[in-house]
Amino acid sequence: MSKAYTDHLGRPIVAVTGMGVITSLGQGVEDNWAALSGGVSGIHKITRFPTEGLSTRISGTVDFIELPAENAVERSYAMARETTLEALAQAGLSGDFNGPLFLAAPPIEPEWSARFELADRAPASERPGDAYNRFLAAMRQKADPVFHEAVLFGSISERLADRFGTRGLPVTLSTACASGATAIQLGVEAIRQGRTDRALTVATDGSVSAEALIRFSLLSALSTQNDPPEKASKPFTKDRDGFVIAEGAATLVLESLEAAIARGARVYGILKGCGEKADLFHRTRSSPDGGPAIATIRAALADAGIDETGIGYINAHGTSTPENDKMEYLSMSAVFGERLPSIPVSSNKSMIGHTLTAAGAVEAVFSIQTMLTGTLPPTINYQNPDPAIVLDVVPNAKRSQQVTAVLSNSFGFGGQNASLVMTAEPV
Amino acid sequence: MTKSANDVVITGVGIVTSQGVGAEPHVALLSAVEAPKVRVETERFAPYPVHPLPEIDWSEQIAKRGDQRQMENWQRLGVFAAGLALDDAGLKDNLEACGSMDMIVAAGGGERDINVDSLIVDEALKRNDREQLLNEKLTTELRPTLFLAQLSNLLAGNISIVHKVTGSSRTFMGEEAAGISAMETAFARIKAGQSTHTLVGGAFSAERLDIILLIEAIQGHALGEWHPIWSRKPGNGGGMILGSAGAFLVLESREYAEARGARIYATIDAIEGDRGSREDGRLEARLRDMARPGAELEPQSTVVFSGTSGFHDLARREKVFLETQLAGRPVRAYGGLVGHGIEAQFPVGMAFAALSLGAAAKVPPFDPAEAPMTTPAKTAIVTTIGHARGEGIAVLSAE
Secondary structure (H helix, E strand, O other): OOHHHEOOOOOEOEEEEEEEEEEOOEEOHHHHHHHHHOOOOOOEEOOOOOOOOOOOOEEEOOOOOOOOOOOHHHHHHHHHHHHHHHHHHHHOOOOOOOOOEEEEOOOOOOOHHHHHHHHHHOOOOOOOOOHHHHHHHHHHHOOOHHHHHHOOOOHHHHHHHHHHOOOOOOEEEOEOEOHHHHHHHHHHHHHHOOOOOEEEEEEEEOOOOHHHHHHHHHOOOEOOOOOOHHHOOOOOEOOOOOEOEEOEEEEEEEEEHHHHHHOOOOOOEEEEEEEEEEOOOOOOOOOOOOHHHHHHHHHHHHHHOOOHHHOOEEEOOOOOOHHHHHHHHHHHHHHHHHHHHHOEEEOOHHHHOEOHHHHHHHHHHHHHHHHHHOEEOOEOOOOOEOOOOOOEOOEOOOEEOOOOEEEEEEEOOOOEEEEEEEEOOOO | OOOOOOOEEEEEEEEEEOOEEOHHHHHHHHHOOOOOOOOOEOOOOOOOOEEOOOOOOHHHOOOOHHHHHOOOHHHHHHHHHHHHHHHHOOOOOOHHHHHOOEEEEEOOOOOOOHHHHHHHHHHHOOOOOHHHHHHHHHHHHOOHHHHHHHOOOHHHHHHHHHHOOOOOOEEEEOHHHHHHHHHHHHHHHHHOOOOOEEEEEEEEOOOOHHHHHHHHOOOOEEOOOOOOHHHOOHHHEOOEOEEOEEEEEEEEEHHHHHHOOOOOOEEEEEEEEEOOOOHHHHHHHHHHHHHHHHHOOOOOOEEEEEOOOOOHHHHHHHHHHHHHHOOOOOEEEHHHHHOEOHHHHHHHHHHHHHHHHHOOOOOOOOOOOOOOOOOOOOEEEEEEEOOOOOEEEEEEEEO
16 A cells, blocks of 8 residues: 555545535535534524423424434434435445445434323233333234334444445444544544445434433433523533533545545545543543543544644534533643643534534534634634633634644543544645 | 464453353353253243343442442443453453453443333323423433433443443444444454454343333244244244343453463454345345355364344244254354343353353253254354344354
8 A cells, every 4th residue: 555545553544535414503514514604503492392391491403304203213314314415425426335334323212102102002001010011912912013123223224224335234333422423433443454445434313302301401411591592502601501402413434545536536634533531430420630531632642643733623522511611621731731722622512502422423524624614613602701711712703714633522421432633634 | 273463362251141140150051961951030021931130249240339229230230241251351450451441332221210101101191291291200200310221321331430441432232233243343453453452242131121022012022931942933922032141251362362361262263244135045145155254164163152033034044044054063042041132142152152162162952953062162153143133143263
């Protein structure tokens, strides 16, 4: 292999040759980027289900995709299908994809409507707590293959694999809020292993429901500043009070640079390095010293073969929870030191909310877009800065600035952390 | 096969099935003249039989009561089996090794609170404003910590907390395929030098009505009494008996394992997974491709651990495949002995293979339809055909 196509460790360089994205701001990279760089918020009042009596009544749901049935599987699949169609078109690929599929997808459970339907056709209750015995009796009477398929975690990747002709056994994964970045990392690794010239990396999350919202509420993770919705997500401010749950999807077509150039594909950016490190501190809280996040960022830089002075912009995890933003600042300070205040750091989540499983990939697309357009997207709602967090957050309005290397962070519940380094050019 | 530094070797096995806790009872059963009696619980979930957990002292691997309380049995079982694997590899409490150890967990999730769900559907039968009811009841009845016991990635999260495995943490989902992909990915990463040591495996709790419902939605359970897996009849239900099981392996590059003087059970020579339509012989064609590295092995000393789910059509097709393409190699359908463990199914087969090779066992038949083994196992093949989709085959050899 020519040296031009290998990185500092002699591994194949991985190029991004196609991207697709959906968020509450709209469908497609172009529309999303126009809104995102224009400082528009996609956060709105929830209309999908009644919110009376709930402490959080806002979200960044995606309500404009047509679905054959209203459920998390159909929505997550439809968004993944649409972003993949966009990414493949941009990559100029048609026909069978012929490479592996790595899909970050939300853990799926039966919809409550499905449980209610089962209860309607099941025998009457004989004692408290016997609903599942009755559901089973109903299933013995009449099987329901649609119910079975709808709760299999493998059902979304199955449909994507058939639709796009991917190769081998697709991986469906979850590393909580880091999932999208992990999907990309698996794609990068597969190409570096020499198992494939290309990989399809997809992340999708269409799982906002009353139960999902209430679960996060019970953990005190969500913003309760419902009015006005578009002001609720305010990363790095003093009055931030939680994240805004949201939906979205993104697809990145990854190819070895050599294969991309050989087929005359346009290279939108380089996936230069990936880093990860797990946290052992707590189930929902990260180590107060930021140790694992620091190690994650450093691992990504080392994998990319660049030092901290090479990063020109950081696409922050920036969830707008009191704890994440503080810890993320602490860890960035440890890595970037005195230079940190001069590196622009913005949070897409101020506008699109937290797209959970999809976030790492959605934000990777926006990171590449940042380099391609020479425009830094803002952190909106930055009215009341947290004095303990001294960052250039690109406050409230976009900025024209050319950057050639971007760091994107994703830190998850359950201690799963991943960072990506993307560059404009291979070297 | 010639040995090389990036061979992927198995140095630790953590396994829990209805047959017992840890490597020792499992090595004993794999080396015995006759297979042990199956342990089946037929009363508790009647008409659905399940292979239950053995007696377990959780504190042996999860020292803090507080940690135990944060989990339900599915996560507890996984954390416990992971601890056994680390212990077995001699890496338990080795902070440096665990701190740089990679981890891939095959996980399901969604352990429901049956009482809360029952309360809500019962109340809903009396009301028209079901969505409003949901908000009221979920807000007041859900335990905040239950969410964490349900999340798929929190099995791995708990392993990090309890056992301090923090090099990386990835969770794969998707039923049987999750277990296959987890092993395949861990194998490929070590082979390529992307990891030196990885904890990989999964856990499954069968003793849950919500999981039993998943399979009954396609009427997949064998009903009533236990029957040998190769001869279950459609008159007795769909053929599958679920089993609670946890299985984790410590995989290392040969170089890393030898440098620390680790005991090596076996080398993994190949693992592949695939999927697609099962019509018109396409399932068999894929199996044939994946089994190719196993076709060269000496028949008498090769044991095939079949992970068949017991679904009638799939079991019949797999049996025909094994008898024609891998003829003369003794087959052991371990699902008949310990039940079907969905995400954990392939990892359990890998654990059985590693233990058999490590002990040079002549594995006794698990089923009347299986032939005895006349030569100690030197090589092994593990198969799993997912009950809905996905297939995988691994080939292993003894040291």
